[in-house]
Amino acid sequence: MEKTEATTIDIGESNKERKGKAPLLPNPPPPFVAKAKGAVGGYKKGVAIFDLILRLSAVATAIGAVATMANAEETLPFFTQFFQFQASYDDLPTFTFFVVAMSFVLGYLVLSIPFSIVSIARPHAKAPRMLLIVSDTVMLVLATSTASASAAMVYLAHNGNPNANWLAICNQFTDFCQQSSGAVVSAFITVVLLILMVALSAIALRNVRRI
Amino acid sequence: MEKTEATTIDIGESNKERKGKAPLLPNPPPPFVAKAKGAVGGYKKGVAIFDLILRLSAVATAIGAVATMANAEETLPFFTQFFQFQASYDDLPTFTFFVVAMSFVLGYLVLSIPFSIVSIARPHAKAPRMLLIVSDTVMLVLATSTASASAAMVYLAHNGNPNANWLAICNQFTDFCQQSSGAVVSAFITVVLLILMVALSAIALRNVRRI
Known part of the structure; x- marks a missing residue:
C-alpha cells in the first residue's frame, strides 16, 4: 500500500488523482474500498x-403486553357468605412471571434505543451492533419463554385437561381470560419483532465487501 | 490500487516485493489485508x-430431551373396576408439543452440521454463517418456547394451583413427573447451547478489520 515517492513515466488511468493525493495522505484508502464504503454506507x-423503527414498535407491543396483563382482573358478580370469586394475574405464578419478565424486556428495549441511534449515526461501527445482537438474543429468549409459558397456561385455562382433572376456568372468568390472551398475543408480536432485529443486526454485521 | 506500469526511481521499503510481483499480478491484494486475513483466519x-463442538453437544442434549419425554409414562399399581390410572406424555398437549418441537430442533441441528463444517473449511465465507445465525435464532425461539411451556406445566403438576382449583398430580405420578422434569432441564441446556452458537456466529460475522 505504500506509494512510490517518485514516478517518472505513468501510463495508468488514475494518474491525476494519485499525483495530487500522494504527498498529502501518506496511507490513503484504496479507491475501490472508498467507493464500496460509500455505496454500502x-x-x-x-x-x-x-x-x-422495529425497536420502537417492540416498545409499544411490550407496553401493551405488560399493561394488559397487569390490569387483567375480574370479580364475579356472585359471592358466597365466606368469599368472593376473584381472579387477577397474581393468582397464577406464570402470569406474575409474565409481568416481571415483560417489564424487564420493556426496560431493555427503551435503554437500547440510544445504541440503535448510534448505529444510524455511525453505520460502520461494529461495537454497538455486537452489543445489540447479543443482548437482543438474550431478551428474545426471555420474552419467548414467558410468552409461551403464559400461552400454555391460557390454553389450560380455556380448555382444561380432563386427564389431569384440571377444569377450565374460562367458563366463569371470561374477561380475565380474554385480557390475558390478548397480553400473550402482544408478547408474541414483541418476540417476532425481536427475531427481525437479530436478523437485521446479522445482516448489518456482515462484511459486505467479502461476499 | 492500480500499479504504475513503469517505475524508474523507487525510494520505498517494499521495493523488492513489488518489482517481482507487479507484472505477474495485475491487481494484487494490498499487503496489510493479506496479513490481517492470515492472522484472523x-x-x-x-x-x-x-x-x-457446541452443535454436537446440542444434538446430544436434544436427543436426551426427546427420548426422556417420549418415554415418560407411568401406570399406577392400583386400579378400580373401570379404569387404570396411567400417565404418559400425550395426556398433556404441551408435552406432545414438546416432543414434536424438540424432534424438529434435533433434525435441524443434525442437518446444520455440514454447514458448520463448511465454516471450518472456509472461515471467511459469509453465506453459511448468515444461514446459520438466522436459522439458529428461529430454532432457539422454538426450543425456548416449548421448553418454557413444558416448564410451566411441570411446575403446575408439581405444585398445583389452589386459586384455579388445579391439584398437583405429582403426588401420585412421581416417576412421570421426574422424567418430564429431566426432559425440560435437557431442553433448557439445548437452549443455552443455541444462545452460545448465535453469539459465536455474530462474533465470526464481525468484520474484524474495522473494529
Whole structure:
C-alpha cells in the first residue's frame, strides 16, 4: 500500500488523482474500498433506521403486553357468605412471571434505543451492533419463554385437561381470560419483532465487501 | 490500487516485493489485508470449530430431551373396576408439543452440521454463517418456547394451583413427573447451547478489520 515517492513515466488511468493525493495522505484508502464504503454506507444506514423503527414498535407491543396483563382482573358478580370469586394475574405464578419478565424486556428495549441511534449515526461501527445482537438474543429468549409459558397456561385455562382433572376456568372468568390472551398475543408480536432485529443486526454485521 | 506500469526511481521499503510481483499480478491484494486475513483466519477457524463442538453437544442434549419425554409414562399399581390410572406424555398437549418441537430442533441441528463444517473449511465465507445465525435464532425461539411451556406445566403438576382449583398430580405420578422434569432441564441446556452458537456466529460475522 505504500506509494512510490517518485514516478517518472505513468501510463495508468488514475494518474491525476494519485499525483495530487500522494504527498498529502501518506496511507490513503484504496479507491475501490472508498467507493464500496460509500455505496454500502447508505444500505447500512437504511438497515439501522429500520432497526430503530422495529425497536420502537417492540416498545409499544411490550407496553401493551405488560399493561394488559397487569390490569387483567375480574370479580364475579356472585359471592358466597365466606368469599368472593376473584381472579387477577397474581393468582397464577406464570402470569406474575409474565409481568416481571415483560417489564424487564420493556426496560431493555427503551435503554437500547440510544445504541440503535448510534448505529444510524455511525453505520460502520461494529461495537454497538455486537452489543445489540447479543443482548437482543438474550431478551428474545426471555420474552419467548414467558410468552409461551403464559400461552400454555391460557390454553389450560380455556380448555382444561380432563386427564389431569384440571377444569377450565374460562367458563366463569371470561374477561380475565380474554385480557390475558390478548397480553400473550402482544408478547408474541414483541418476540417476532425481536427475531427481525437479530436478523437485521446479522445482516448489518456482515462484511459486505467479502461476499 | 492500480500499479504504475513503469517505475524508474523507487525510494520505498517494499521495493523488492513489488518489482517481482507487479507484472505477474495485475491487481494484487494490498499487503496489510493479506496479513490481517492470515492472522484472523486462525481465530475464525477456532470459532468455527467451537461452533461445531457446541452443535454436537446440542444434538446430544436434544436427543436426551426427546427420548426422556417420549418415554415418560407411568401406570399406577392400583386400579378400580373401570379404569387404570396411567400417565404418559400425550395426556398433556404441551408435552406432545414438546416432543414434536424438540424432534424438529434435533433434525435441524443434525442437518446444520455440514454447514458448520463448511465454516471450518472456509472461515471467511459469509453465506453459511448468515444461514446459520438466522436459522439458529428461529430454532432457539422454538426450543425456548416449548421448553418454557413444558416448564410451566411441570411446575403446575408439581405444585398445583389452589386459586384455579388445579391439584398437583405429582403426588401420585412421581416417576412421570421426574422424567418430564429431566426432559425440560435437557431442553433448557439445548437452549443455552443455541444462545452460545448465535453469539459465536455474530462474533465470526464481525468484520474484524474495522473494529
